[in-house]
Amino acid sequence: MSIQELCTVRDNRQLTGSVFALTLEAPRISSAAAPGQFVHIACGEARLLRRPISICQAHDGLLKLVFAAKGEGTQWLSRCSAGDVVDVLGPLGHGFDLSALGDRPVFIGGGIGVPPMLQTMQAARAAGAQPTAILGFRSRDAVILEDDFRAAGTVYIATDDGSYGIHGFVSDVLRAHIGAFTSVCCCGPKPMLRALAEIAQAAGIPCQVSMEERMGCGIGACLVCACALKAEDGAVRYGHVCKDGPVFYAEEVQW
Amino acid sequence: MADLRVNFCGVELKNPVTTASGTFGFGHEYGEFYDLGELGGIGVKGLTPEERLGNPAPRIAETPMGILNCVGLQNPGVDRFIEEQIPFLRQYDTRIIANVSGTTVEEYAGIVEKISDADVDLIEMNISCPNVKCGGLTFGTQPKMVEEVVSAAKRVAKKPLIVKLSPNVTDIAEIARAAVSAGADALSLINTLLGMRIDVESRRPILSNIMGGLSGPAVFPVAVRMVYQVHQAVDVPIIGMGGIRTGRDIVEMMLAGASAVAIGTACFADPMAPVRALHELEQFLDEHGIASVTELTGGLRI
Numbered sequence: 351m352s353i354q355e356l357c358t359v360r361d362n363r364q365l366t367g368s369v370f371a372l373t374l375e376a377p378r379i380s381s382a383a384a385p386g387q388f389v390h391i392a393c394g395e396a397r398l399l400r401r402p403i404s405i406c407q408a409h410d411g412l413l414k415l416v417f418a419a420k421g422e423g424t425q426w427l428s429r430c431s432a433g434d435v436v437d438v439l440g441p442l443g444h445g446f447d448l449s450a451l452g453d454r455p456v457f458i459g460g461g462i463g464v465p466p467m468l469q470t471m472q473a474a475r476a477a478g479a480q481p482t483a484i485l486g487f488r489s490r491d492a493v494i495l496e497d498d499f500r501a502a503g504t505v506y507i508a509t510d511d512g513s514y515g516i517h518g519f520v521s522d523v524l525r526a527h528i529g530a531f532t533s534v535c536c537c538g539p540k541p542m543l544r545a546l547a548e549i550a551q552a553a554g555i556p557c558q559v560s561m562e563e564r565m566g567c568g569i570g571a572c573l574v575c576a577c578a579l580k581a582e583d584g585a586v587r588y589g590h591v592c593k594d595g596p597v598f599y600a601e602e603v604q605w
Numbered sequence: 606m607a608d609l610r611v612n613f614c615g616v617e618l619k620n621p622v623t624t625a626s627g628t629f630g631f632g633h634e635y636g637e638f639y640d641l642g643e644l645g646g647i648g649v650k651g652l653t654p655e656e657r658l659g660n661p662a663p664r665i666a667e668t669p670m671g672i673l674n675c676v677g678l679q680n681p682g683v684d685r686f687i688e689e690q691i692p693f694l695r696q697y698d699t700r701i702i703a704n705v706s707g708t709t710v711e712e713y714a715g716i717v718e719k720i721s722d723a724d725v726d727l728i729e730m731n732i733s734c735p736n737v738k739c740g741g742l743t744f745g746t747q748p749k750m751v752e753e754v755v756s757a758a759k760r761v762a763k764k765p766l767i768v769k770l771s772p773n774v775t776d777i778a779e780i781a782r783a784a785v786s787a788g789a790d791a792l793s794l795i796n797t798l799l800g801m802r803i804d805v806e807s808r809r810p811i812l813s814n815i816m817g818g819l820s821g822p823a824v825f826p827v828a829v830r831m832v833y834q835v836h837q838a839v840d841v842p843i844i845g846m847g848g849i850r851t852g853r854d855i856v857e858m859m860l861a862g863a864s865a866v867a868i869g870t871a872c873f874a875d876p877m878a879p880v881r882a883l884h885e886l887e888q889f890l891d892e893h894g895i896a897s898v899t900e901l902t903g904g905l906r907i
């Protein structure tokens with residue numbers, strides 16, 4: 351279901367040098383949101399296109415988004431402050447399939463792919479599973495949301511430069527512990543997702559990946575957010591990240 | 606309350622606002638935001654004789670007040686449209702504008718003949734898509750080819766035939782005259798303007814197809830100019846499109862010569878754009894004491 355809601359900013363807080371946590375008053379969108387879905391936010395009059403941002407948490411009428419200020423749109427968003435009003439479409443897309451996680455799912459995020467895994471992990475825990483998170487960052491100063499994840503289950507943190515937690519990639523951590531898990535859910539750069547999907551496949555457990563693509567409408571009408579999927583005959587077909595995704599089962603994706 | 610009805614080639618539109626092909630899918634998604642029956646007509650995604658996969662991603666790049674796209678006519682094929690989408694669209698009190706393309710003259714004639722027999726109100730023939738390798742734009746830029754493909758289609762068309770023109774030409778009036786002399790009942794313009802963007806860090810084009818079609822507010826003045834030139838050159842009704850966002854934009858496009866308009870890219874910024882612009886148009890008419898929207902068409906004073 352797509353809702354357009356004018357949301358008042360409750361809080362906008364800098365987590366690291368470039369990453370912000372934005373809390374919006376969004377009673378309608380937050381009550382309809384499911385883990386892994388995203389919102390499409392208008393970032394000022396000067397930019398035609400909205401920006402897709404994953405839902406990090408939705409509860410009590412609030413929507414928490416965690417985003418990196420990169421280009422003009424997200425920089426505009428980073429300058430919003432309490433009391434400002436932003437135009438939000440959501441909740442969009444289809445999120446993680448929570449029905450097939452098993453009792454020991456692992457939630458893996460890389461960099462700015464970490465935030466959407468939080469609500470997903472919390473939902474799994476609420477459903478009675480014993481979840482684990484593997485979170486990967488560039489370095490110690492890029493680590494975000496650690497306490498929130500620790501409150502939801504077991505957490506491994508890996509940094510590329512070894513300045514915090516395990517020195518290495520999330521894929522190294524997954525490979526080392528793969529026997530302990532019943533399923534994988536992940537979000538991050540495509541090469542990371544692909545590596546994780548291969549490890550999960552070799553272990554014979556289901557793997558869901560959250561994909562990224564440039565968007566127009568964000569709701570499935572313009573067909574610009576193409577994602578190469580495997581057709582039944584093995585050929586390529588294009589699904590759409592905003593409507594068929596952003597979450598896909600790894601075996602559907604034409605890597 | 607002004608009269609918003611427009612008689613377009615004998616088909617009554619309840620108002621002049623339609624949606625631009627390719628920006629609105631088959632209506633399902635925007636139908637979650639408002640009653641599609643509020644629109645004068647729905648221009649559906651461009652159809653081809655067979656299913657088309659389209660181009661790989663990225664298919665979109667943002668530009669100052671515009672976008673570039675290179676979707677490449679991804680669509681399920683005309684047969685599945687007829688079977689699966691027409692029944693859905695017919696639930697709404699609005700007109701169906703079927704947008705069709707082909708890669709040869711025979712394909713254009715074939716798809717126009719097939720869609721003629723289906724339950725649609727108007728046929729819009731796209732001879733101007735910049736994002737497919739053969740056909741599309743190549744048909745729309747040479748008067749001889751325009752005449753050939755339009756007359757072949759007109760021979761088999763049983764519904765009003767709208768020919769959609771490309772802005773990627775030196776003399777739009779010449780192309781318009783070619784289409785009308787070959788039997789076009791109406792014209793629509795503009796399709797997208799060929800453009801390109803480069804990521805300066807990677808030095809690579811942003812779009813998978815290198816080039817793409819520019820649309821959105823950035824193209825509005827070009828569209829107004831071309832609608833004006835075409836209205837001067839031929840005597841058939843025009844659907845004006847290209848960058849329309851507001852009710853005043855609709856008024857401007859109609860003053861230049863359009864009988865109806867289509868709204869596309871503006872929907873990405875605001876899903877309510879077509880109905881919002883329609884209400885703004887209504888308000889403009891009332892405020893200016895204009896009794897019928899048709900009075901605007903070609904009402905430019907020089």
Ligand SMILES: Cc1cc2nc3c(=O)[nH]c(=O)nc-3n(C[C@H](O)[C@H](O)[C@H](O)COP(=O)(O)OP(=O)(O)OC[C@H]3O[C@@H](n4cnc5c(N)ncnc54)[C@H](O)[C@@H]3O)c2cc1C
Pocket residue numbers: 388399400401402403404405416417418419420421422423424425462465466561562563564565591596666667
């Ligand atoms: C489903 C989904 C969920 C996302 N969730 C998050 C999140 O939770 N936190 C976060 O920080 N980022 C997230 N992103 C990435 C985020 O959308 C981009 O970083 C953002 O659009 C960049 O906009 P900009 O104005 O900063 O950059 P600009 O370079 O100015 O953007 C220009 C255009 O390119 C598009 N674009 C540029 N980079 C990306 C990208 N990586 N993905 C998609 N579009 C892009 C923009 O949307 C815009 O249309 C998500 C992307 C998708 C598709």
Ligand SMILES: Cc1cc2nc3c(=O)[nH]c(=O)nc-3n(C[C@H](O)[C@H](O)[C@H](O)COP(=O)(O)O)c2cc1C
Pocket residue numbers: 566572574625626627628650651652674676678704731734769795796797819820821822824846847848849867868869870871
């Ligand atoms: C994503 C996208 C897809 C499009 N697909 C088609 C198409 O399939 N057939 C067609 O005739 N025009 C297509 N167009 C062109 C539009 O119908 C319209 O002519 C153009 O975008 C200008 O209007 P706008 O600025 O209001 O979007 C497409 C445009 C966009 C942005």
Ligand code: FES
Pocket residue numbers: 564565566567568569570571572573574575590591592593
């Ligand atoms: S962004 Fe328009 S279909 Fe996905």
